[in-house]
Amino acid sequence: MLCLRLRCRALSQLLSSPSSSPISQLRRLLSAAAPVVSPNPSFAVEDYLVSTCGLTRAQALKASAKLPHLKSPSKPDAVLAFLAGLGLPGADVAALVARDPKFLCAGVEAILAPNVVGLTGLGLSRSDIARLVSVAGNHFRCRSMVTNLQYCLCLLGSYENLLSAIKRKSYILSSNVERVIKPNVAVLREFGLGPCDIAKLCHAQPWLLTCNPERVRAMAVCVEGLGVPRRSGMFRHALNAVTFISEEKIAAKLEHLKKTFRWSDAELRIAISKAPMVLNRANEFLQRKSEFLISDLGLEPAYIAHRPVMLLYSLEGRLRPRCYAVKFLKANGLLGPDRDLYSAVALSEKLFIEKYICPHKEAAPCLAEDYADACKGLVPTNFRIT
Template structure:
């Protein structure tokens, strides 16, 4: 037991992380020599650093207990989606395909293709850049598709090369920021049209600094309305006084 705890403590880097991993899992009763250590060694061969493996284990508590052959199948699946070993997105792809059968994965890819009117190549780009999109529900992606394409007017190719937008909260981030930009444009407060990808990806502080604070005098209620929209309390219209 002492040697097992020492191994896990080294793997997770801190007692706090180890306790988080042990909270819902059964690592201490796992076959450490026959399953855990071979899985860790294989993941390291795939280019994952110890800290990356620890992060995966905390969010996916059965990772190290997975049958080694099954783990190799998951890695092959992630690579087949266009996310190679060593890629920054590899661990995210591995996590995304962990609980998807081949049939479910195919269905998700088809839904993604139809919803956003993407070519096979563009679907591949989306997955290679944001594999966690596979964890989104069909309904969630449908709402994003309708808003980004129908209301914002973004083209499929634009979205395909910037799929991080599909990971942001629609109600708490994308929609409120779109309302702000739309309001500024309608009232002649923007000199040029901003990139919506830039609008959506900025931190909240940076977004306010760029698009709200410069207009405090012309639109004194804008920040209050934006904060309300982020909480789901969308005003009928942003006030302009």
């Protein structure tokens, strides 16, 4: 335990004091605290994982199977001191070790400390680095991690965006930047995506940065084939919708959309070009929209195809209560019969209330209450005029 405290103090000194050669300083400090490494016949990995790392007995049993060559606490002690020096809480350390037991065998001087120095040079604080270790796991042990992080940090625009992407796809820290990540970004640029769109897309779908560039190209070509032109504002959304969906599933979804909304091929392409996000909506979700918009309201398929964003709105929380309110207002002469339904459902909630509910408080004093109930799913048989 004395060794752990010494090593922890050493790393804390490194991170808190400016130095012209932080790696050299860390090596001197850790070398001074390091014991002579020798096999310990009484060392039991499973017990160490429980008593020192905070794992449960079941976790330790599973983790110890991945550490058959660990015969001494020297390396794990150094790693734990490194993590403590970063300020990583005990619960996070236990979670990290349970997820990646081999992290305990990582070289502090050879890999972990240089990575910390590199990250500090990029402007990351000790708490930033501690959060990164928690989500990056074994990828923090990668020598190329700092280079990858620097590139992806510029690409995604902020550390929070980067951390969020790493949580979903930590391989962005270890994939080859020159052979994989940059070529994928080049494909996205080729299809007309600017820096802002690329940042948003790769934040939502970080897999696009790490897969085979030819696969990214194939997905982009698929999007064009759906009727969404490159350089259009919807191209990013379309690519997001079809990412890693097989051609067979996309074809099946297109057929379902045509059948459900009674669209022609041309109407389908119009709808997809305007709201490609419908491609990843569940079939049941779409079926219920069709029943309400076409069967209940009597809207024409072509009308919906030109306003497909309606299909993305909540049926219970938006479409149904607003349509009931508009129908009530028209029936009572409070709204012109030619007022377009889409103009009502497309408004924000605040604007809808300002334009369609508040102006009729005197003529229909119960309208606000009935509309509020409808938004909660308590739809009355008829909205009340008094």
